[in-house]
Amino acid sequence: ASAQTLAQQTRRPAGPADGPSRIISANPFLPLLGHFAAEFEQRLSSAASIALSGSHIQPDNARYVNADIKGRLYPTEQGLYGFNMAASIGFARIRQTEGFDCALIDPCIVPKAFSTGSFAVELGYQWMLGPSKVTVVSVGGGAKRYLGSDAKFENINRIMPTLRLNVGYAF
Numbered sequence: 001a002s003a004q005t006l007a008q009q010t011r012r013p014a015g016p017a018d019g020p021s022r023i024i025s026a027n028p029f030l031p032l033l034g035h036f037a038a039e040f041e042q043r044l045s046s047a048a049s050i051a052l053s054g055s056h057i058q059p060d061n062a063r064y065v066n067a068d069i070k071g072r073l074y075p076t077e078q079g080l081y082g083f084n085m086a087a088s089i090g091f092a093r094i095r096q097t098e099g100f101d102c103a104l105i106d107p108c109i110v111p112k113a114f115s116t117g118s119f120a121v122e123l124g125y126q127w128m129l130g131p132s133k134v135t136v137v138s139v140g141g142g143a144k145r146y147l148g149s150d151a152k153f154e155n156i157n158r159i160m161p162t163l164r165l166n167v168g169y170a171f
Contacts, residue, residue, distance in 0.1 A: 025168025120144035140164035
């Protein structure tokens with residue numbers, strides 16, 4: 001038996017917080033559906049990071065192009081690894097094509113497009129895989145609210161669910 005000091009017994013083992021400090025990731029499945037989502041994340045401390053993300057989705061006949069900055073908190077204080085909570089602010093360009101009856105025979109297409117701010121919250125979990133902890137898998141979900149007047153969002157969803165399934169590289 002070996003004698004250990006209290007500090008040696010309670011010291012956290014070397015882990016992901018001691019490894020890579022940046023992640024670049026994207027959803028590999030969305031391009032198959034004509035969508036896109038990617039993110040760059042930088043660890044600020046063992047409990048916090050900042051991320052820049054971008055996405056392009058087209059539910060129904062609307063197109064949402066988003067750019068966000070996220071503050072992410074890791075309560076387990078293991079850097080870019082494990083359970084996390086995020087809040088974000090962003091900018092969005094929304095375009096929706098609506099059908100209007102312009103004539104008695106054929107409907108006409110009138111595009112509606114505008115820019116707006118957004119706010120989102122998200123819960124997630126992130127794994128850093130392999131001995132070198134460079135392969136990353138992230139999952140998460142939350143909600144995003146687009147800001148602006150009610151008139152601007154007539155027939156457009158201003159609250160959207162967010163889902164995250166990204167695969168990436170840590171460095």
